[in-house]
Amino acid sequence: MHCRRTDTEGPRSGFFPFYVGLMILIASAANLVHARAVARDRTFAEWHQLRRVASVVLPTAVYVAAIPWLGLYLSSAILITAFMVWLGHYRLLFSLSVAAVVMGLTYLTFEQWFLVPLPKGLVEDLLAR
Secondary structure, three states: OOOOHHHHHHOOOOOOHHHHHHHHHOOOOOOHHHHHHHOOOOOOOOOOHHEEEHHHHHHHHHHHHHHHHHHHHHHHHHHHHHHHOOOOOOOOOHHHHHHHHHHHHHHHHHHHHHOOOOOOHHHHHHHHH
């Protein structure tokens, strides 16, 4: 028996991400055109501004690279703690506590309630032994 798609089925998978991505692309192009028209002779950024951006981008890139090895939970806890101590100037114990609570809530939300396993990396392998 041949099954035909009817209009009552609704949008297929990929519909929402595609159109959201398309809207982001169009908005980005409009922003680029507007920025080029407004700021022809202006400097994009000063060095101290670029250093501040790099202080977030570089640790985040290390975080992403660490996920396959340390897993999402440990990598995220380290990133949260590091950002809170380094950029937010919070105390270490408070930062570790916040990271632990956030990771605990993330675990409950994804692993327990939504039943979506998140990457645990090599840490899971070591703990499983």
